[in-house]
Amino acid sequence: MKNSVATATIRVVLADDHDLVRSGIKALLTMVDGVEVVAEARDGRELVTLVESLRPDLVMTDISMPGMDGIAAIAEIRARMPEVRMLVLSMYDTVDFVKRAVASGACGYLMKDAPPFELEQSIRSVMATGTYFSPVIAQRLLQPSEPSxxxxxxxxxxxxxxxxxxxxxxxxxxxxxxxxxxxxxxxxxxxxxxxxxxxxxxxxxxxxxxxxxxx
Missing domain, CATH: 1.10.10.10 (Winged helix-like DNA-binding domain superfamily/Winged helix DNA-binding domain)
Incomplete structure (x- = not known):
């Protein structure tokens, strides 16, 4: 049963250059109570434009996209709209990618092969506490850093x-x-x-x- 106290819908803009992957993530998000995907982008430039226009609560973006990639888009969104929270959803789990994403403005990092329940968990955590790192990523970050x-x-x-x-x-x-x-x-x-x-x-x-x- 839903809580009788109304809660604000979390408005999400989703970015991934693979239509099938993006559709699958969107389908999972539509099953999460209180979450609405308000727009989808296929590259970083389109993502920045949509975020500027719609001012969502949360961006979920891949890193590897044509043209402007996810890292560059995150940095630009952070500079223009610092109130928007950004969660990376990627297949890359190396510390270098995670650190670059965080330095650019991401507040969370989730693997694409994570179980569906973790998708909701990451959104709730980012919106409530400001951060979320999947267990495998958190473990990577605890390991000694490789030289850059x-x-x-x-x-x-x-x-x-x-x-x-x-x-x-x-x-x-x-x-x-x-x-x-x-x-x-x-x-x-x-x-x-x-x-x-x-x-x-x-x-x-x-x-x-x-x-x-x-x-």
Whole structure:
């Protein structure tokens, strides 16, 4: 039985670039008493526009989306509308992603494979206490921190690594940065040496894990 005392509906804007995933999450949310999905976005830019227009109570967003990603959208929403609470719903559980999300303005982080009851639990917790981290994420955050990418590489090496992870060849990187192809190759060799990685695929996985590029 519902409480006889009326409670305000929690208005949610949901963002995920996969229609099927977004529809599934919305279906679960419609079963939560007192929660209403007022709009859906497929990317970060659309999310920011909808939040600015609708001023919801809560944003639930994925991180990896085309164009403006979830992290950038969270930062922009926080800057413009700090009263809106933001909960990340992601398949990525690395500490780097969580810390980036929180630093940008997220107040909670939930895994996409979490049981349905945790979806409601996360919303109630974020609205009541201001934070929620799923158990697996909380456990990750308690573990000793790995060195950040900036701890391991120079600014120039980070710049080159991002371009490598985007699939660019040495000649393209050289053109973009105003360097010679030979200089780019030397930087790449030093990056691999510092990180103890032996191929481009491993460098790309490292860049994604450290949040240097979108998954």
């Amino acid at each position: 990418a900036s701890d391991e590489l120079t600014d120039r090496q980070l710049e080159i690594l991002k371009l490598i992870a985007q699939g660019k060849a040495s000649k393209e990187i050289a053109f973009d940065l105003g360097l010679s192809s030979k200089t780019v190759d030397v930087h790449r060799a030093r990056i691999m040496e510092r990180l103890k990685l032996n191929d481009i695929a491993s460098l790309t996985r490292y860049a994604v894990r450290k949040g240097l590029v979108n998954p």
